[in-house]
Amino acid sequence: MLYIENVHKQFDNGLLALEGIDLAIKPGEVVSLVGTSGCGKSTLLRIVAGLEFPTLGAALIDGEVITAPHPKVGLIFQEARLMPWLTVAENIQFGLKDLPRLEQQWRTEQVLQKVHLTNFAEALPRQLSGGMAQRVAIARALVTQPSMLLLDEPFSALDAFTRTQLQDHLLDIWAEDHPTLLLVTHDVEEALVLSDRIIVLRPHPGRIHRELAIELPRPRRRTSLEFQRLKEQLIGDLDLTPGLDLVKR
Amino acid sequence: MQTIRRRNTFSNLTTAIPWDNIIPWVMPAALILLWQVLAQIGVINSRILPAPTEVVQAAIRLTLSGELFKHVTISAWRAVVGFLIGGSIGLFFGVLNGVSRPAELLADSSIQMVRNIPHLAMIPLVILWFGIGDEARIFLVALGVLFPIYVNTFYGIRAIDPGLIEMGRVYGLNRRQLFSQIILPGALPSMLVGLRYALGNMWLTLIVAETIAASSGIGYMAMNAREFMQTDVVVVAILLYALLGKLADSSVRWLEKVTIAWHPSQNLK
Numbered sequence: 001m002l003y004i005e006n007v008h009k010q011f012d013n014g015l016l017a018l019e020g021i022d023l024a025i026k027p028g029e030v031v032s033l034v035g036t037s038g039c040g041k042s043t044l045l046r047i048v049a050g051l052e053f054p055t056l057g058a059a060l061i062d063g064e065v066i067t068a069p070h071p072k073v074g075l076i077f078q079e080a081r082l083m084p085w086l087t088v089a090e091n092i093q094f095g096l097k098d099l100p101r102l103e104q105q106w107r108t109e110q111v112l113q114k115v116h117l118t119n120f121a122e123a124l125p126r127q128l129s130g131g132m133a134q135r136v137a138i139a140r141a142l143v144t145q146p147s148m149l150l151l152d153e154p155f156s157a158l159d160a161f162t163r164t165q166l167q168d169h170l171l172d173i174w175a176e177d178h179p180t181l182l183l184v185t186h187d188v189e190e191a192l193v194l195s196d197r198i199i200v201l202r203p204h205p206g207r208i209h210r211e212l213a214i215e216l217p218r219p220r221r222r223t224s225l226e227f228q229r230l231k232e233q234l235i236g237d238l239d240l241t242p243g244l245d246l247v248k249r
Numbered sequence: 250m251q252t253i254r255r256r257n258t259f260s261n262l263t264t265a266i267p268w269d270n271i272i273p274w275v276m277p278a279a280l281i282l283l284w285q286v287l288a289q290i291g292v293i294n295s296r297i298l299p300a301p302t303e304v305v306q307a308a309i310r311l312t313l314s315g316e317l318f319k320h321v322t323i324s325a326w327r328a329v330v331g332f333l334i335g336g337s338i339g340l341f342f343g344v345l346n347g348v349s350r351p352a353e354l355l356a357d358s359s360i361q362m363v364r365n366i367p368h369l370a371m372i373p374l375v376i377l378w379f380g381i382g383d384e385a386r387i388f389l390v391a392l393g394v395l396f397p398i399y400v401n402t403f404y405g406i407r408a409i410d411p412g413l414i415e416m417g418r419v420y421g422l423n424r425r426q427l428f429s430q431i432i433l434p435g436a437l438p439s440m441l442v443g444l445r446y447a448l449g450n451m452w453l454t455l456i457v458a459e460t461i462a463a464s465s466g467i468g469y470m471a472m473n474a475r476e477f478m479q480t481d482v483v484v485v486a487i488l489l490y491a492l493l494g495k496l497a498d499s500s501v502r503w504l505e506k507v508t509i510a511w512h513p514s515q516n517l518k
Contacts, residue, residue, distance in 0.1 A: 051418065069419045081412045085434045085511045096421045124511050 001027060001050065002180065003211050009043055009206075016205035017043045023058070023199065023208070027121045028178040032191035032198045036238060040206025042152055048182060049075055051199065051249045061148070070148075074141030074179075078153045080133035082125040082140075084165035089113070089121040111139040114173060123238050131162035135169070142173065148180040156187065171218065188234045192227060193220050200237045210237050231232065299481040304488070307481035316470070319395075321489065324455060324466040327383060330346075331390025332451050339395040339447075342401025348432065360399060368392040383461035386455065393454035394447040401443025405436030432434055438512045441505050448497040456490055 003026040009018040017040040024033050033041040033163060044107040046052040048059050050069040059066045061073070069075070081093045089108050096104045112118045114143040126134055134154065141149055145182040154170075167190055174181060185191050191198050195214055212234065279299050287293045288300035295303065313319035342360060346353040367390060379385035409432060417427045459468020467486050474482035509515060 037319065051415065067423060071250070071421075077420050079412055079413065081410070081416050083416075083431070083434070085437075085509070094416075100496060124517070126513060127517070 001025070001062060002182070003060045004048070004057075005060065005227050007054040008049060008056035008058060009040065009046070009047065009052070010055045016145045018047075018054070019205040019207050020204070021208060027180055028181070030174065030181040030194055030196045032183045032195040032237065033201060034185055034188060034191050034198060034234070035201035035206070035209075036203060036215045036240065037186070038083060038206075039201040039203040041201050043183065043206070044201075045150055045152050045184045049073065060085070071144065074144060074146035074149045076134075076141050076149065076151045078157055079152070080130075080137040081131060082136055084125050086135050087122050087124060088117065088128070091125070091136060092143050094140065095144050097212060107143050107145075111143045114142065114176075115139045115169070117246060129162075129164060130158050134158065134166060138166075138170070138173070145177075146179060150181065151181065151183045153184055153186065155190065158187070163187075163190070168219070170194065188231055188238070191233070192216075192230055193222065198224055198234065200234065203240060209239075212237075279466070296478065296480055299484065303480045303481045304484045307479070308488075311470075311482065312483060313413065314429070317489075319486075320465060320467050320470045321493075324459065324468070325493075327386050327459075327466065328451050328455050331387040331395050331455070332447070335391030335394035336398050336444075336447060338391070339398030339443075340402055340440075343443075344406065345400045347403045347406030350430065357403075360396075364396045364400070368396075368454065370459060372458070376462060386458040386463065389458045390451055390454045393450040397443045397446035397450060399443075399448070400442075401438060401439045406432055406487060408439065409435035438505075438509050438514065441501060441509065441517025443502045444504075445498060448492065448501065452490060452494045452497070 002023075004021055004023040004025075006112055007018055007021040008016070010016050021044060023031075027170075032046060035041045043052060048061075048066065050066045050073075053067075060093040061070055068127070083094065086094065089112070092108045092111060093104045096107065099107075107117070108121070112121055113168060115138055116136055117132065117139065120128065120132065120136075125136070128136065134157075138154075151170075155166050158166065170181075171194065181194070192214060198212040198214060199208055200212065201207065212230075214230065216224075220227060229241075257301065267502065284293070284298070285301050288295060288303075293300075299307075308317070316477060318320045342356060346357050346360075372389065375388055379388060406439040413431055413435060414427070417431045455466075456468050458474050459466040463472075467489050471483050471486035472481075474486070505512075505515060510517070
């Protein structure tokens, strides 16, 4: 269980990125944080990841305050962040150094199968396409058998086809072990395809504007009427009125 | 993966003879041949430039007398000692300032100031300090080697993708693991570029230092031969420097092939 309790985050330059965030996420739940840039969604994810610390309040995993990256949490960033000097297999084993050699190899094979990259175990990152590299990043996050995956705009650097493919792929992976997924995205459709619940944040300062439970059955059809209706509603919640920033100032 | 076939009627020939390895040698060979011919028919005066055969003869003569070996060893010794001293100082400060912001603040601007003095301009001062002994030459070589190593190590570390360093935090690496598993491999390509520059500087500095004030070494051999108008020996000395420089460069290339095969500068397979 993940609890975010009254989290405030003020940066050193005085900018208030998050104000009074309260959120509870059940094990196995898929939750998306959406919002325009500057709404603090990435900051919130980084606080859960243990890479940033709240100015006030706390984030807790299983009753423990997060003070450092948690071993049961896997992280996936927008960039694959693979070590260019390590092969795909070595990159995946990067976080497994404490396990016996055979266990490392066995687990690596398992996750490579999951992301359909068995033939690329010995390849170097520079030989991979963007989508393949991101799949390796997913495999690297899965290999520690995390109970929660944090994804920071994981597919936004990819082309539209690869993105759709990887979204479906992520759902397949989720269907197997049901890890908790907390996803930051600015892609409304991505949030709708993946999530049980969507949290809409609004900036200046970052606050939760609305929570939306998505009860559509999976797999979801991106073209269904209900899907389109929810999409429209979400876009309305995001407050994308052009020029609004200018008017306010 | 697709294989690209060359449309070539002589495709059997092209696979049998490694043209790609031969073609680069055609021009140099032709030039040497031209040089030999021009020297033999007397177009080039042998006081100006002796024929290649004369140069080879001089090289053989010097080798047999043991003179060549003596001068090469003493030059190589100076180069290596100077390189080790300057290289380790440059590496030390490069790493230190690369990983520590306070150390950078303290030392970097001073090092950059000294770096901007052309080290060969220090020769008069160095002679005043050390006389014309080996210390002076080793000091100059060390100075010439230090800065390329320093600068490239420092920037190599600073240019590492912060995302990779954050991955180290995610996996809970301690400082020592972070250094050996992320910072060092990440900075290595840049460090090897520094090494290559440093080796170039090393020979250059040594040539100048040995021609100005020395009683042994390849540079001395060349200057001494000049006094006796032995142009062939001068050419041998110059070729020796070229050979040693090439040798140093090739060894760094080999080192790159072994250690940073993953880097975009290297061809895969």
